[in-house]
Amino acid sequence: MTAQRPTSGATVLSWMPFAAMAVVAVADVIAGPSVGFLPLVALGPAFASLVGGWRRTAVIGVVALVLCVGLGLYDDLFAGRRGLTASASVAGVTGVGVAASVMRSRREAELESVRSVAEAAQRVLLRPVPPAVGPLQLAVSYTSALAEARVGGDLYEVVASPYGVRVVVGDVQGKGLAAVETAAVVLGAFREAGYDEPDLVGLGERLERSVSRELDGEKFVTAILAEMRPGGSVVFLSFGHPAPMLLRADGDVSFPEPSSHAPPLGLGIPGTDGPRPYRVDLAPGDQLLLYTDGVTEARGQDGAFYPLADRARLLRGADPQSALAAVRKDLAAYAVGAPHDDAAMLLIRYGDAVDAESAV
Structure with a gap:
């Protein structure tokens, strides 16, 4: 040190x-x-x-x-x-x-x-994501709203399972140690179920059961699951979480959303249908940004929210890590004062197969 x-x-x-x-x-x-x-x-x-x-x-x-x-x-x-x-x-x-x-x-x-x-x-709870998994290049950014804190209520994880690369990004209601404890529950359940659960919907159901056992009252966790399948298709499962940003290689920006919205983890009603999976196809050079509302709800001098879609051009950096660092720096410059909420971002860049050892 x-x-x-x-x-x-x-x-x-x-x-x-x-x-x-x-x-x-x-x-x-x-x-x-x-x-x-x-x-x-x-x-x-x-x-x-x-x-x-x-x-x-x-x-x-x-x-x-x-x-x-x-x-x-x-x-x-x-x-x-x-x-x-x-x-x-x-x-x-x-x-x-x-x-x-x-x-x-x-x-x-x-x-x-x-x-x-x-x-x-922090190293146990939020482990570093691999820089490359097959045709995927990955980068992550985390900013805690609490002074001197390295970790808060936002969470992320990447698991390479036999059924594809699976990703989760989530946001626990509240702050402090209680939020960190809940994030640990979600991550622990995802790391176990993400590897051996053959179906993404089944994975979501296991997360719902784990969170429902731990949370009391009206507390909840918004989360989005993504399963990267061979051939470039991505299947999402959203539990009340902000839609991912899709940046095409030609510069087109969109926010794919499910046909119907589902409640966050912990607020599911027994006997009702859970979230419905939806699919997006990627081409080489396309990028996906998964994030929490600490990014999109950051306010500038005029009170306006951070214009994430307008900042998509910053993601065209030479590598995902530098591209995400540019967004994080721009977000810090845009927001007024100290951050009021944790902000997590996970960038996925789809391309040709990459040797993970050479990317380290």
Whole structure:
């Protein structure tokens, strides 16, 4: 792991103790002892406790105490109580600062440990997709709406089964750990059933049963399943999810939708028909973009939603990964402020057979 460079804010804070003590010293010399600037030398160790370790705070505290004593002697304040009072305040603030620095260092170590666990969980939950499977080239992008988070309620997976390459992209209602737990349930069921279930509808039914057992109340998961069959045909099964974007090699853009819409996973009514599969045929050079509503519902300065169809030209990059990175960068520039929802995208480019090992 490479060391991170300190941010500009941390750099300013690291120099703040020295700047504060210098300003206090100059002000005390200019204004004289009558103004009472001397106790403000304690700002040095106070600021030092905000960044760095306890040793640095202690050293700056000693420097502040020496400065306080020197200024006190210069102002002849030790003849009375003012010099001792100022020195005691500096020593007290230094002690408190050292204790605060120790506690902060421990909390930072705990946070780093939690982040390491979260990164390991991310690798298990959202595994990297293969860059190529037969005639398919794949790329994925994920942006979490939660600050410092790597994973949220959106999900994706690719499984190479005996019945074709199967893909799922989904969006769990809500955010936080509960959404991550639900996403894990869906992905676990898909990874198992996606390989051995011979029928895509049967795969969808198994996901529905798994989600219905886990979810309570009105929570749900929108999802779209895709099965890439030999010869370039793709069969979709949509559970209330946004339609995929189909970009033809000649530049034509469309959003194939099912003949009838079905409810999301977890909201299915027993005894009713589930989603109906629908098919799209691909030609060499065609691309499919599966995504969550965090992409299409991102709003710009004028309040308009992100115009995904107008940005289809960005997908004509040299390779799927760079093409998807261009869309992600454009989406971040278009949206106002921090993202309000997770955004997942999975790009499938259909062409001639590709050697997966050479694509890594």
